[in-house]
Amino acid sequence: MLKIENIDVYYGAIHALKGISAEVNEGEIVTLIGANGAGKSTILRTISGLLKPKAGQINFEGKSIAGVVAQDIVKLGISQVPEGRRVFANMSVLENLELGAYIRNDKKGIQEDMENVFVKFPRLAERRSQLAGTLSGGEQQMLAMGRALMSRPRLLLLDEPSMGLAPLLVKEIFSIIKEINASGTTVLLVEQNAHMALSIAHRAYVLETGRITLSGDAKELAASEEIRKAYLGG
Amino acid sequence: MDFSITQQFLQQLINGISLGSIYALIALGYTMVYGIIKLINFAHGDIYMVGAYVAFFATTTLKLSFFPALIVSMVVAAIVGMTIERLAYRPLRKAPRIAILITAIGVSLLLEYGGMLLVTPQPRTFPALFESQVYTFGNIVVNSQQVIILAISVVLMVILTFVVQRTKIGKAMRAVSFDTDAARLMGIDVDRVISMTFAIGSALAAAAGMLVGVYYNSIDPLMGIMPGLKAFVAAVLGGIGVIPGAMLGGIIMGVIEAMVSGFISSTFRDAAAFAILIIILLFKPSGLLGKNVREKV
Ligand SMILES: Nc1ncnc2c1ncn2[C@@H]1O[C@H](COP(=O)(O)OP(=O)(O)OP(=O)(O)O)[C@@H](O)[C@H]1O
Numbered sequence: 260m261l262k263i264e265n266i267d268v269y270y271g272a273i274h275a276l277k278g279i280s281a282e283v284n285e286g287e288i289v290t291l292i293g294a295n296g297a298g299k300s301t302i303l304r305t306i307s308g309l310l311k312p313k314a315g316q317i318n319f320e321g322k323s324i325a326g327v328v329a330q331d332i333v334k335l336g337i338s339q340v341p342e343g344r345r346v347f348a349n350m351s352v353l354e355n356l357e358l359g360a361y362i363r364n365d366k367k368g369i370q371e372d373m374e375n376v377f378v379k380f381p382r383l384a385e386r387r388s389q390l391a392g393t394l395s396g397g398e399q400q401m402l403a404m405g406r407a408l409m410s411r412p413r414l415l416l417l418d419e420p421s422m423g424l425a426p427l428l429v430k431e432i433f434s435i436i437k438e439i440n441a442s443g444t445t446v447l448l449v450e451q452n453a454h455m456a457l458s459i460a461h462r463a464y465v466l467e468t469g470r471i472t473l474s475g476d477a478k479e480l481a482a483s484e485e486i487r488k489a490y491l492g493g
Numbered sequence: 494m495d496f497s498i499t500q501q502f503l504q505q506l507i508n509g510i511s512l513g514s515i516y517a518l519i520a521l522g523y524t525m526v527y528g529i530i531k532l533i534n535f536a537h538g539d540i541y542m543v544g545a546y547v548a549f550f551a552t553t554t555l556k557l558s559f560f561p562a563l564i565v566s567m568v569v570a571a572i573v574g575m576t577i578e579r580l581a582y583r584p585l586r587k588a589p590r591i592a593i594l595i596t597a598i599g600v601s602l603l604l605e606y607g608g609m610l611l612v613t614p615q616p617r618t619f620p621a622l623f624e625s626q627v628y629t630f631g632n633i634v635v636n637s638q639q640v641i642i643l644a645i646s647v648v649l650m651v652i653l654t655f656v657v658q659r660t661k662i663g664k665a666m667r668a669v670s671f672d673t674d675a676a677r678l679m680g681i682d683v684d685r686v687i688s689m690t691f692a693i694g695s696a697l698a699a700a701a702g703m704l705v706g707v708y709y710n711s712i713d714p715l716m717g718i719m720p721g722l723k724a725f726v727a728a729v730l731g732g733i734g735v736i737p738g739a740m741l742g743g744i745i746m747g748v749i750e751a752m753v754s755g756f757i758s759s760t761f762r763d764a765a766a767f768a769i770l771i772i773i774l775l776f777k778p779s780g781l782l783g784k785n786v787r788e789k790v
């Protein structure tokens with residue numbers, strides 16, 4: 260479904276991604292783990308079209324998308340929940356969800372999907388007129404996820420959904436990610452919480468300072484000595 | 494004695510509100526553009542002048558009546574505003590802020606002196622589009638121009654508020670102004686939204702320009718400088734980037750000015766108005782309705 264080949268991405272003179280290749284197949288949950296500053300968010304930002312690779316190819320469903328601008332990437336069926344959630348704090352929950360459906364014009368379908376989001380995240384339903392900025396961190400994460408789903412993506416990119424959340428809430432969020440995947444959305448999940456991420460993912464990539472150092476089956480990686488030492492605390 | 498001071502006060506309040514709604518219309522453009530690309534668009538006051546001239550030629554050469562001329566003036570100014578953004582500001586979007594600011598000053602001078610070349614520096618007499626009626630209530634005088642200025646300003650501000658709060662483009666504008674990258678991730682075409690913002694702001698300034706023409710009967714190529722400056726200060730006073738702030742700031746600016754001219758002297762009008770603004774800003778640096786929203790992380 261998504262195929263990244265040898266991409267190089269720079270921030271000015273900083274060489275953030277050095278020849279990254281990775282693949283996500285339809286129906287999978289693939290996770291990308293790595294330490295702070297490894298380049299995980301940079302990969303997602305590049306897929307979403309916020310950054311342009313200097314070299315390399317990105318293909319989505321057979322089409323080359325490297326260099327396609329962000330607003331068009333969404334239309335192709337890729338939606339991102341960015342790091343730090345980035346909800347529109349000055350707008351209501353409802354308005355945030357409406358913006359998630361910005362590229363769509365089917366009023367009825369949007370309405371239905373909004374109800375589905377409220378079923379998935381009942382806490383948002385109670386707060387639909389509340390300003391997003393006044394939601395708790397966990398609720399904001401749910402809103403950011405709901406907002407991303409409103410464009411009906413076939414590939415969902417999630418950037419550290421567990422960031423700053425209490426363990427119980429992390430569990431809840433991860434079970435929702437599994438649910439989203441089960442209902443047919445392919446997921447590329449960036450995480451610091453390697454333990455949780457490996458437990459729900461089918462496959463995983465390990466990123467270190469702009470290079471992929473390990474990849475493979477998530478269960479196998481979770482069991483490997485290297486990963487346990489570096490990312491799972493022994 | 495007391496009675497006449499009250500009357501004088503009410504009279505100046507009425508004058509101030511109608512003048513202030515002109516400032517408010519101009520201030521809206523400053524604040525909307527600032528809210529979206531953090532640019533103080535110094536050329537904005539000159540768009541107001543362009544609007545006044547388009548209205549002048551629409552009513553004289555084309556012999557249009559008030560409302561058609563108002564529409565023509567707003568549409569032409571919107572196109573001019575979008576063109577300026579496209580040609581002068583967009584190529585500099587990623588350049589240091591100071592570069593685009595200097596460009597805005599350049600565009601402003603271009604419009605002022607290009608305008609002089611095009612329409613001569615001589616002030617023009619704006620045609621009287623209405624039979625000027627004067628309504629008196631006791632000793633308070635309200636003329637029909639003031640009523641029209643106020644009515645049109647209110648209608649435009651209501652429409653603007655509706656557009657910004659309720660429509661898709663309005664929501665996109667708020668999203669872009671809050672977080673541009675997040676807005677892109679929603680599929681919003683940021684360039685288009687910025688373009689629309691310039692169009693709307695310029696159209697409002699053009700309406701103000703025409704209303705001033707109707708009110709003072711005289712327009713000239715440099716007419717945008719002072720009102721532009723005052724409207725900018727009004728936008729800052731209300732809280733730059735905040736739409737209701739621009740409306741409030743404009744009205745306050747107009748009222749202060751009218752009060753100072755009425756009770757003290759019109760010579761001190763501008764000085765006093767700016768002094769009071771400085772004082773308000775000392776106590777509320779982010780402006781009356783400006784807020785420092787912090788995002789939760
Ligand atoms: N806007 C930017 N300008 C310059 N350098 C940047 C920018 N954003 C990221 N970088 C650099 O690129 C590298 C990769 O950053 P990235 O945000 O992708 O890391 P990450 O793996 O997502 O880290 P974290 O887990 O902390 O979110 C880092 O060295 C970072 O300093």
Ligand SMILES: [Mg+2]
Nearest residue numbers: 299300301342
């Ligand atoms: Mg990151």
